[in-house]
Amino acid sequence: MNQANFDRERGVKLLTTMERIRAFEENAVLAAERDKLVLGAIHPSFGQEAAAAGVLWPLRTDDYLISTHRGHGHTLAKGADPIAMMRELLGREGGCCGGKGGSMHIADFNVNMLGANGVVGANITIGAGAAHGVKLQGGDQVVVDIFGDGAANRGPFLEGLNWAVVFQLPIIFVCEDNQYAATTKTTSVTGGDGPAARAASLGLTTQTLDGNDVEAITDAVTETITRIRNGGKPEFLHVVTYRQKGHTSFDQAAYRPDGEADKQMADNDPIQRQKNVLAAVGVAADEMQAIHDAAQAEMASALQTAADTPFPDEALAFTDVQDVGSPVVEAF
């Protein structure tokens, strides 16, 4: 690393984003397991925070994000309000989606976050379409479409990537490869040379990156977004990271080889790695500790606020279905 050119301010902000993501999810897991306040499944992204912080870094607020069931980090990094997100996880009034979506369907259209998705791979064609809509309307926004390694084995991967190439759309596809498709080692169920090779075969420019190096990801995506915004072609990023915990917060992930996760957490944790980078350029341990503490305090407070918020009015069960045809009056 060239210390002279190192962007200290950016580096600290990236650390801050990662600490906030981790603190959010730690509190979400507490809410699920200790407090029994999150009633449905949540899919934490512990260990994958660098991908979220780095990929979202160069985006403008009016750029679009579309994400997955493991999307808390992406959504926070896009600028969503953690209190509204935590309320959504708890199914409360004032949640991003009014408590109707929960963790797997968080969307925040205030920051052009077009939704997490409960169906693996479904967001690939939808993201391509958002980029199609941008192009049709003559906009200069870029779409960031994040999915996991498991999605590369679904049909929409082929159809959505091909679509973006055919229509030359302003989109960056990010395969956030945490190495596990639910509870199965992804390479054990994937033919050929994997996601980047498949994307390259469709004519996309591809890059494969160390997914736990937030500085490298941020550099790469910043250049990529600039190319795309200046009328370039869609591109594909394969970001190789590691899911430190199970598929859901309830999954103990006993199917992993002994020691694998421990080694990853000890040697390859993206937050610790960024702390090491910052320490090397002279950021004080106290400053980093303060960032950590502030993130923890913010997210503990978000959880408390959410827990103190009532459930939505029951009448909302039947709103926003569709404008015509009442769900109760006309259906019976």
Added chain:
Amino acid sequence: MAVMNYSDAARKAVREAMRADDAVWCVGEDLGRGGVFGQYRGLQDEFGPARIADAPISEAAIMGAAFGAAMVGTRPIVEMRFSDFALCAVDELVNQIAKARYMFGGQSRAPMVIRQPMGMWRSSAAQHSQSLESWYTHAPGLIVICPSTPQDNYSLLKAAIECDDPVVYFEHKNMWGLDGDVDTAEAAVIGEARTRTHGDDVTIVSWSQTANFAVEAAETLAGEGIGAQVVDLRSLWPWDKNAVLDSVNKTGRLIVAHESVAVGGFGAEVVAIVSEKVGAALHGRVRRLGAPRALIAYAPNLENKMRVTAEMIVDAARDLMQ
């Protein structure tokens, strides 16, 4: 008022909507050459390849991408070529499009029309002939429309394009060349039935091409002194419950007739509601006409075994009058 066919009426609706609103665009296979049935003929010349977009044979991407484009402010018209092929995109339609508005707490809308040419015409066998409209009535979030005349294909398609919720729009393949008067000043209201014939003896509820067979049947029955009131639902969700209940209250007899398989068909829903609301008026005088629960064959004589005809409707009415 002008005479035009079912296909041209729809094309006129699309053309007028696209002229009026730059956000409206069409996407599907072969649209630049007019679409597989010619229902988009000439539109690419007027609107260009970006707004009449040729898609790869990727139904899931056509549906999913149109949805993404709808969420960011456009109003796509999605062409599925044959309703059978829309099954390649059911996740996108039922799991994504239908749910987006609700699941995201009203932040998102999906103003889209999904055109699905349906039904039997000639020897197209089991994968190009189905009528699956009832499937989509079971999916909250979707509107389901089945026009039976050029007038309705003009005015209901316009209404569908103007609708801010996703509309699954079933055009019957056997009616593309059907001529009829079209009054472009007539606006359709989604969810309003059209009473095609008036009569005091029997109510016939139908939609799509079978509604036209019901009108033929009513004419035959009129010659026998039986007054049949044909209620063409035009849209299945929402459906015009009151028009049906009012008619059954008057006639005390009900026939539902549709081309799709009788089992689990929308006719069953109509009969259930009528039974609950005005069952006493019926005294059991109900007939449900739909296809047997078999597949549609290629050979014409076998294919015909799956059809609900005007004669069958006449027979059912006579039987109810006994």
